[in-house]
Amino acid sequence: MTDNLQVSGSLWLHRGNTSLGGQARIALLEHIATHGSITAAARAAGMSYKAAWDAVDAMNQLAGEPLVERSTGGRGGGGTRLTARGAKLVAAFRAVETAQRQFLARVASDLEQFDEQWPLISRLALQTSARNQLHGTISGIRPHGVNDEVTLALPGGETITASLTHHSTQTLGLAVGGEAFALIKAPWIDVARGADLAGLPTANRLAGVVDAVTDDAGQAEIILVLPGGSRLAAVMPHETLSARGLNVGTNATAAFAAASVIVGVLA
Template sequence: MTSDRIDPSHEALELGGSVWFKAGAQTLGGASRIALLAAIGETGSITSAAKAIGMSYKGAWDAVDTMNNLAGEPLVVRSTGGKGGGGTILTPRAVKLIDTFRAVEREHRRFLERAGAAIEGFATDWDLIGRIGVKTSARNQLYGTVSAITRGTVNDEVSLALPGDHTIVAVVTHESTETLGLAVGAAAFALIKASWVVLFVEDEAGAPLKLSARNQLRGTVQSVKRGAVNAEVSLLLDGGAVITAVVTNQSVDTLGLVEGGIAVAVFKASSVILGVKD
């Protein structure tokens, strides 16, 4: 199943805007009406001007009537007689309006270019703001990308690649996989309660631990905060992520957990809750 979600970090973010003139609470004209005025000035005909800018004949006449009314003075007038039999011309006020609009539009375009440069990287920042805004009781919130999905009879095994070349595995139902739109390459976050994390200390040889728990994350003890009975121990992983476990004070002493030491955080795949940004 493919996900229809759009990851904003992969979408180009652009700043847009438009300029228009207003008369009181009503809009006198924007780019399309100014373009109509300019085309009338060039062609001498509302019909030809409408065709030139892709506007209907009726729409052009309605726009002209509206602009004349809102401006408080004629912008477009019909001339009569003459060798060509007359036509449609712009008043000096309309010519000045076109020049003014184009000057304002140039400044507006420069503003957008400067503002656009200021938001470089904003898409990534916005994605991060969304992630850090998640409220949950789980102490550990790890963000990564789905690297593999293995389908089983009832449940799916989902692997999440984390920064620092770490991978954690979660077991979720088929329904959850589909509801969350999980697919390889999709962004997701993992929630693990600190009480579900068990800490181990490797032997001097650093041999891999032989445990049934799928997730084993090796890190450096960043802090040990003791309470009356339990202690909160945080490990700093390669890549910058931090995972925290709650263990007894006796376990801290038995394992010799101190800041700067090495330990392994272990938790079962069934203890991992996956989520995605809506």
């Protein structure tokens, strides 16, 4: 089960490049205002007396004027109180915090739609050296000795068969109904038609139409569009392209072995 996306944020006060503090220090100031004692405020904030005074001294210096005043002889380690500036700082922080909370609530209300698009965003971020990256749903896993034969259904209805070790199936957490990627390098795909298909791999044969041909330096790249809209790129020698009559608009079939398919999932 995939956890839903959530939004959160932290609020910090800065002067230039220096941080005055965040929630913890503001809470300490509030405890000082409530208890009138550094010792009691430190206890309420869950810190030592020294750590509390170090934080107060740091805030006083960074603010450029005292936020806390100390008077000796008070109960519990000396009396302390917020200055007018300190009280205003606490009030301003809480006001901004309220505005931030309201903003995050508005963002959260739109998060459901973003959550639905997250899988697509993740797929768009995938980068590999394989020319062909096809996303689909696992429709079958069939044990075959030490290997598993994994079938991936593409959005257009076509299927791709991959052969991988049973260990890899377990490591990737593959299961029927789960999403996965089929990665196939262009040189591993052959494109032919009619009698030229004889002798080519039979595990995967996907019929389509040649959409583009790029012939350069003795090597040709063929783009085959499948009925469902998926595109496959194949590379072959120029002589093979000419001999097979693979031109734009020609009906042809992409053939590749199950072992040529690399299966991947989003981590």
